[in-house]
Amino acid sequence: MTLEQDWDELARLDPLWSILSFPDKRLGRWDEQEFLATGRAQVERHLAHGRALGHPQGHGAALDFGCGVGRLAPALSDAFGSYCGLDISEEMVAQARRLHATRSNCTFVGGGGAVLDRLPERSFDLVFTLYVLQHVPRRTTITSYVRSFVRLLRPEGLAVFQLPEHIPPAEKLLYDARRAAYLGLQRAGAPSAFLHRALRLSPMVMNFVPEAEVVAAVGDVGGVVLDVERVPGGMAIRDRTYYVTRGG
Ligand SMILES: C[S@@+](CC[C@H](N)C(=O)[O-])C[C@H]1O[C@@H](n2cnc3c(N)ncnc32)[C@H](O)[C@@H]1O
16 A cells, blocks of 8 residues: 555545544544634644744745645635645545635645655745644655755745654554554455454554754755744653744
8 A cells, every 4th residue: 555545545434533533533523613623723823823933924825735635724725825735645635625615715736745846946935734744654755845845935934844753662663553454454355444443443654753853954955943842742742843934
């Protein structure tokens, strides 16, 4: 299975839960309006923090990398002249197009990180991504996406991206085991719906990159880290949200 196929399958099985995996929302239990409200609240909070940091200075174009069904699209397309949602899963993109059909300044495009390299440099005031980089299997790929985000920013634009900086080994092992079991049983012919619904397995990758590596990647391409929000870890996942800009 490729990553695209994994996410297409998740989009068919339980799209909203695969985007926001709250245990009580599994198996289609998200109310669509409640789900979309979580996106609006998150976008408003991150944009307010960006404003406090003085960025972005323009509000023309926003890119939502790994947009899923467009949970963040309403708030981002209200705040920016145009919104582009990019997602590796054509199935997610199809659902996003249906869900936001009346928003004329929204475009949804299928494709993974490779598409980032084909977009013109300095073309977005905002690059935004939540809960996506953690699902990319290779660390070097994640840092290459981070460099692309900086390249895509207009001068004094803002990139906001979330990414864990550490996952405790026992927790990582659990994610890896769930994925390995899912893929193994699927190869043996087990239906995906049974694996998801009855066995509660998932093909989702869970990854992290140490903060120092992320900051170095930003600096490699002339980006400036304005702030890093740190969720303290202890025994749990240490999550980070980076606020990045580039000069003229
Ligand atoms: C957990 S969902 C988050 C969706 C959205 N960012 C949100 O917060 O509502 C992760 C999304 O990232 C997409 N994705 C995973 N890897 C990707 C990649 N390499 N390039 C683009 N999209 C990717 C998946 O298809 C999925 O829709």
